[in-house]
Amino acid sequence: MTEPRKARVATVSLAGCFGCHMAILDIDERLIALMERVEFDRSPLTDIKTFNRRCDIGIIEGGCCNEENVHTLIDFRKNCDVLIALGQCAIMGGLPAMRNAIMHSADPLRECLEEAYLTGPYLRNTTRLIPNDPVLPLILDKVYPCSEIVDIDYQIPGCAPSGDIIFSTLVALLDGKFTGFERETLRFD
Amino acid sequence: MTTETKVAYPPDAEIMAISASFGNDHHRMLDILLAVQEARRCISPSTMDTIAAAVGVTRIAVEGVASFYSFLSLAPKGRVTIRLCDDIVDRFSGLDAVVAAFEAELGIKMGETSADHGFSLDFTPCIGLCDQAPAAMINDVVATRLTAERATAIARALKRGLSAAEALVADHDVLSPYQRVRALVENNIRRPGEVLLGPVPEDAGLHAAAAMAPSAIIDAVEASGLRGCGGAGFTTGRKWRFAANAPSDRRFVICNADEGEPGTFKDRVVLTERADLVFEGMTIAARAVGAREGILYLRGEYVYLHEHLQAGLAARRARGGLGADFDIRIQMGAGAYICGEEGALISSCEGLPGEPKTRPPFPVTRGYLGHPTVVNNVETFAHVARILDRGAAWFNAIGTDKSHGTKLFSVSGDCTRPGVYELPYGLTLRELLSLAGAEDAAAVQVGGPSGTMVGRDSLDRRLTFDDLATGGAVIVFSARRNILEIVDYYMSFFVHESCGYCTPCRVGNVFLKKAIEKFRKGQANDDDIAYLKDLSATIIETSRCGLGMTSPKPVLSSLKNFPLVYSALTKPSKDGIKATFDIQSAISGARDIAKRRSYIFDKDFSK
Numbered sequence: 136m137t138e139p140r141k142a143r144v145a146t147v148s149l150a151g152c153f154g155c156h157m158a159i160l161d162i163d164e165r166l167i168a169l170m171e172r173v174e175f176d177r178s179p180l181t182d183i184k185t186f187n188r189r190c191d192i193g194i195i196e197g198g199c200c201n202e203e204n205v206h207t208l209i210d211f212r213k214n215c216d217v218l219i220a221l222g223q224c225a226i227m228g229g230l231p232a233m234r235n236a237i238m239h240s241a242d243p244l245r246e247c248l249e250e251a252y253l254t255g256p257y258l259r260n261t262t263r264l265i266p267n268d269p270v271l272p273l274i275l276d277k278v279y280p281c282s283e284i285v286d287i288d289y290q291i292p293g294c295a296p297s298g299d300i301i302f303s304t305l306v307a308l309l310d311g312k313f314t315g316f317e318r319e320t321l322r323f324d
Numbered sequence: 325m326t327t328e329t330k331v332a333y334p335p336d337a338e339i340m341a342i343s344a345s346f347g348n349d350h351h352r353m354l355d356i357l358l359a360v361q362e363a364r365r366c367i368s369p370s371t372m373d374t375i376a377a378a379v380g381v382t383r384i385a386v387e388g389v390a391s392f393y394s395f396l397s398l399a400p401k402g403r404v405t406i407r408l409c410d411d412i413v414d415r416f417s418g419l420d421a422v423v424a425a426f427e428a429e430l431g432i433k434m435g436e437t438s439a440d441h442g443f444s445l446d447f448t449p450c451i452g453l454c455d456q457a458p459a460a461m462i463n464d465v466v467a468t469r470l471t472a473e474r475a476t477a478i479a480r481a482l483k484r485g486l487s488a489a490e491a492l493v494a495d496h497d498v499l500s501p502y503q504r505v506r507a508l509v510e511n512n513i514r515r516p517g518e519v520l521l522g523p524v525p526e527d528a529g530l531h532a533a534a535a536m537a538p539s540a541i542i543d544a545v546e547a548s549g550l551r552g553c554g555g556a557g558f559t560t561g562r563k564w565r566f567a568a569n570a571p572s573d574r575r576f577v578i579c580n581a582d583e584g585e586p587g588t589f590k591d592r593v594v595l596t597e598r599a600d601l602v603f604e605g606m607t608i609a610a611r612a613v614g615a616r617e618g619i620l621y622l623r624g625e626y627v628y629l630h631e632h633l634q635a636g637l638a639a640r641r642a643r644g645g646l647g648a649d650f651d652i653r654i655q656m657g658a659g660a661y662i663c664g665e666e667g668a669l670i671s672s673c674e675g676l677p678g679e680p681k682t683r684p685p686f687p688v689t690r691g692y693l694g695h696p697t698v699v700n701n702v703e704t705f706a707h708v709a710r711i712l713d714r715g716a717a718w719f720n721a722i723g724t725d726k727s728h729g730t731k732l733f734s735v736s737g738d739c740t741r742p743g744v745y746e747l748p749y750g751l752t753l754r755e756l757l758s759l760a761g762a763e764d765a766a767a768v769q770v771g772g773p774s775g776t777m778v779g780r781d782s783l784d785r786r787l788t789f790d791d792l793a794t795g796g797a798v799i800v801f802s803a804r805r806n807i808l809e810i811v812d813y814y815m816s817f818f819v820h821e822s823c824g825y826c827t828p829c830r831v832g833n834v835f836l837k838k839a840i841e842k843f844r845k846g847q848a849n850d851d852d853i854a855y856l857k858d859l860s861a862t863i864i865e866t867s868r869c870g871l872g873m874t875s876p877k878p879v880l881s882s883l884k885n886f887p888l889v890y891s892a893l894t895k896p897s898k899d900g901i902k903a904t905f906d907i908q909s910a911i912s913g914a915r916d917i918a919k920r921r922s923y924i925f926d927k928d929f930s931k
Contacts, residue, residue, distance in 0.1 A: 201914075202911050202922055203924065205910075213899070213900075244913040244917060267919075269923075271918075272922075273911045275910040275914070276909070276912075276913050279905070279910075284901070285900055285901050286897050286900045286902070
């Protein structure tokens, strides 16, 4: 018998701030123990940009604010056995979803873009244009939590989640012993 | 927020006179503001300053009350304010055409006031006229059975300068208050029973009570098995005993005539036809618990009954029918459903925003102004007068084992004989529906939105406290109606009527409504059904008062009794991807703004 292979983990940051990926590094020296059991596949940490083989765990940071986020998220769903939404943005849309509050407007999206690039009080936009380069993905009508677009298997709460909760959840999942979170870990600071 | 420049407004003599007419008493704030609204058609910043100075409270306390009630307006309203009832029954009875007619004739949209301040058009929740829908309040009278033609005719008459009463009742100035009420509104008493709506003798109960010791009156009411008719069904005798035993030198009796539960209009009929019986019951209650002051809290929507009730009260007072040391005042409400909750009702009587009070202490020990207070429904007081007349045993023998006496049911919706039915407790829903000509009902909302929505499999359930409980409302929906449209409407009603004090109710109901909208748009999946149940449980568990504890009931009872309606609309995920997310609609706005197509999702991008 060959030794069981390491679990393959893919990660991505969608409409997030990379804080959750920084929090993964907060696992600190336990990373060494973790790396004995997993290998990172498609991830900004490895700079692998596409799926070349199926992964066991996909970790999503951030919600979906544009079409590319949606495309990537669906790609993750198709290529990962288990999907984890990491942090508030992935779970609820988080800070980027503040733009969803622009709702009492005939054209909320235009109002949002105009305030962000043209009319906001603290802007310095010498072009006086809303960016519209053809390579820019189209943005969505609002920011969606990941669970509104694909099935999400687990959610790790926090903004950002602590290194501890990320580590303990991953280990419990690898051991097949994950049963949910202790009440005191469900907090958002 | 911009700070308002502090202008020293000249003290306004008219406003000060209004305030003085209520003794500059801050407990009468709602009356003061209603009078100011009447005189000025709005509560302006300067009048708030004047009132605050006159009654000796802060300006923000005045504004807190003025901004709470929907019939008080901070912006000027028109000479004539038309409030169309947009209850679900009215919507199903042709409200759209009436709205269009008013808008066309008056040249303003709903929610607007005309430039010359002649007219305002607004929507308002159920005004208690579901049996003659669509209906509207026009200033302090009501118009029923509206059609596009009738709406146009009324609007034209009002535009000619007629008052609302003149426009609706031809010879209104020669009619008595009672005749005017009858000319405006049909009673639709379909089935008078032997307790309330059949013939009743004048003051027979009061005479009997006068010969009894207060504790004996309470014993009799308790022995009759009478339970509160407003919906909660607390034993009336026990409530009175608590109040009588609470140590205090002042006690109050309050009649809750804030019949706000959509689809309920039985109290309207009792107040029209049996007002004297209600006052008699209140007088008996006052003797039983030792109260010298009584209040009848009349919902703002029933302002057209005000004069009639005042006249009845004056006549009773004149003939000594209130007893030597008891008097009743009528407190007008101002369009807040929450004031039907007894704590909120007491707050409102005290001149505060109609917010519920923390319980305990209960009103029977610390109620109005901190004194023991009995709050009972209109129908309950009327029953009391009859019980004292005919005896506890007579009343106790009517109905069932745990639900004694008769009950007034207000039946409306898809039936041929909508109206009020007085029937003994214990009849089946099927029996009531067949009386009302609603044999083909597909869904029945029993007890209004905070009651239960049942389907045809529940028609043999009995209308009692322990089976299908109702404060009176029975709203019938035929198979043509969309269950989720009804649920969505009821949720919007609760969103509108939440007082905003506690978060589960203020925010939770909004989320619940949004979740229902998702179902209606076909964007829900199985998780959303679990979410509805979860969120409902949280709202019920954590809300501060009865509103939040019952507001998820339209959702829960329709989920329970019409599960197929929900499951037919859910779309399961396919390969882990939600069928409910539509990328094309999500990017269509950006596509328009960017004026280019998606290189990922538009298949023919390369063409």
